[in-house]
Amino acid sequence: MDRTDPRDTYDLHERYSEHEVAPEQFTDYQGGEVYQSGWVTIAAVLDDEDRMLLVYDEDMGAWDVPGGTIFASETLIEGVVREVREEAGVDIVPDRPHSFVEVVTTDGERTMGFNVVGFAAEPETTAVGTELGVDDECISKAEWFSELPENLYQRDHAVELLARTREQRA
Numbered sequence: 001m002d003r004t005d006p007r008d009t010y011d012l013h014e015r016y017s018e019h020e021v022a023p024e025q026f027t028d029y030q031g032g033e034v035y036q037s038g039w040v041t042i043a044a045v046l047d048d049e050d051r052m053l054l055v056y057d058e059d060m061g062a063w064d065v066p067g068g069t070i071f072a073s074e075t076l077i078e079g080v081v082r083e084v085r086e087e088a089g090v091d092i093v094p095d096r097p098h099s100f101v102e103v104v105t106t107d108g109e110r111t112m113g114f115n116v117v118g119f120a121a122e123p124e125t126t127a128v129g130t131e132l133g134v135d136d137e138c139i140s141k142a143e144w145f146s147e148l149p150e151n152l153y154q155r156d157h158a159v160e161l162l163a164r165t166r167e168q169r170a
Contacts, residue, residue, distance in 0.1 A: 042067030089129010
């Protein structure tokens with residue numbers, strides 16, 4: 001499936017994030033879905049009141065921008081639509097991407113990584129789902145926020161994605 005790097009087409013806010021882990025942890029991560037896929041998409045979904053959709057992940061104890069790992073059979077757009085529907089129960093119409101984070105994990109000798117692409121999106125409805133996440137996720141809530149909560153996972157990325165999405169709408 002086409003996984004064209006959006007940096008080739010769009011002016012994106014770009015970040016590089018490198019993390020070093022112990023060799024045994026690196027080995028555990030290697031088989032992980034995200035490292036196998038190489039791609040994650042998230043969406044800054046804004047409603048007509050300029051509120052942003054977030055999901056609460058019990059495992060992390062934090063709010064998060066909805067999104068996740070892209071399947072081999074999906075485009076980035078197909079994946080972000082599926083992920084937001086799974087995590088928040090909201091169907092979206094994605095627009096363009098606004099952010100790109102290259103995440104690299106190393107154990108000092110080996111290196112692997114994945115890319116996170118942040119899209120702007122419009123909701124088809126503001127009603128959130130009641131069955132959130134899939135079997136291996138602990139998402140307990142989906143809510144609309146006028147102001148981003150303090151306990152927001154990857155806050156800097158979410159703030160930048162939200163700012164660029166709002167700028168596009170203006």
